[in-house]
Amino acid sequence: MKTKTVLLSALLCLVILPSAFAQRFEIGGFVGGQLNGGVDLSTSRFRRIDVQNSVNYGVTAGYLLGEYFGLEFQWNHNGADTVAQPLAGGSGIKVFTLDQNQYMGNFLFHFKSEESALRPFAFLGFGANSLSPNRTGVSGATRFAFSVGAGAKYNLSKHFGLRGQLKYTPTYLTTTNNGGYWCDPFWGGCWVVGNNHYLNEFDITGGVTFRF
Numbered sequence: 001m002k003t004k005t006v007l008l009s010a011l012l013c014l015v016i017l018p019s020a021f022a023q024r025f026e027i028g029g030f031v032g033g034q035l036n037g038g039v040d041l042s043t044s045r046f047r048r049i050d051v052q053n054s055v056n057y058g059v060t061a062g063y064l065l066g067e068y069f070g071l072e073f074q075w076n077h078n079g080a081d082t083v084a085q086p087l088a089g090g091s092g093i094k095v096f097t098l099d100q101n102q103y104m105g106n107f108l109f110h111f112k113s114e115e116s117a118l119r120p121f122a123f124l125g126f127g128a129n130s131l132s133p134n135r136t137g138v139s140g141a142t143r144f145a146f147s148v149g150a151g152a153k154y155n156l157s158k159h160f161g162l163r164g165q166l167k168y169t170p171t172y173l174t175t176t177n178n179g180g181y182w183c184d185p186f187w188g189g190c191w192v193v194g195n196n197h198y199l200n201e202f203d204i205t206g207g208v209t210f211r212f
Contacts (some may be wrong), residue, residue, distance in 0.1 A: 021087040023114070023211050024064050026072070028163055030207030031057040034078045037200035039173060046084040051098055054080035056203050062108070064211075070108035074125065076169075076203070077101050082133070096135035100201075103167060104147055122150040129171040131199075153209060164206040170198040198203045 013050025017167050032201070038050035062072025078100045084093035102125035111120045125147040132140040 023158065026060075026062050026064060026070075026209055026211045028060045028207050028209035029058070030163065030165075030205040031055065032059070032203055032205030034080070034203040035199075036078070036080055039197055041079065041084075041198060042176075043087070045087055046086040047087045049095070050083050050085065050092065051199065051201075052079055052081045052083060057204065058205075059100075060106075060209075062106070064114065067113045070110065070121075072106045072108060072123075074104045074106055076104070076167075078201070078203075095134040096138060099130075099132040099134065101132070102132040102147075102171075103130070103133055103147060104145070105171075106147070110153075116145075116153050119153045119155070120150070121153065121186075122148075124148055125130045125169075129169070129199075131171070143171050144171060145169055150190075155211075160212050161209040161211065162206070163209050166202075166204055168200070168202050170200045173197045173199055 032055070033053065035053050035054035036051035038048055040048050056076055058074060058076040060072050060074045062070050064070045080098055080100075081094050082096050082098045085092050085139075104125040106123045106125035108121050108123045112118065127145055127147075128142050129145040130140065130142045130183045147167050147169040149165050149167035151163060153161055153163045155161040172195050177199065
């Protein structure tokens with residue numbers, strides 16, 4: 001009797017669990033174009049460094065929470081030439097190729113229920129961007145990044161679909177103490193205000209999704 005009870009419980013788990021989690025996991029791949037920004041410099045040779053625009057690609061893996069919400073991990077790769085602007089003027093000089101690997105955790109909100117074929121969405125993400133210059137003697141770094149974006153999913157069937165999105169991701173680089181001074185008019189006291197520097201990027205991507 002005990003053996004039959006265990007077998008029955010296991011059978012119920014095999015039947016109930018897949019249906020409970022059915023269509024909740026979603027993975028996808030994407031490719032597109034990434035518009036990169038630059039950073040002002042204070043060196044004896046260069047006044048600014050600009051990361052050129054290039055192709056980006058990556059993958060997403062997420063879990064749908066109810067009808068409208070979702071969580072996902074997103075990896076985005078971009079490799080682009082980096083050009084330094086001479087202090088004396090003239091043409092820019094390529095100094096290295098910069099590889100960027102963004103690792104983001106995104107919170108999604110869908111504006112339509114999961115039964116809808118077309119599902120517009122918006123998202124907010126937090127994570128890190130690994131910056132790797134392809135040049136001997138120049139070390140890379142991993143910095144905090146966040147992203148905001150929006151897009152739409154189109155379900156071709158219960159399992160397959162299309163996804164397109166727009167995303168803006170600034171990556172924090174450093175803080176310099178040249179932002180001036182700020183004085184508190186209520187409590188008194190003055191201190192140096194830091195000037196934060198970010199590497200900005202904007203990308204447009206499209207891809208496919210698989211839900212299971």
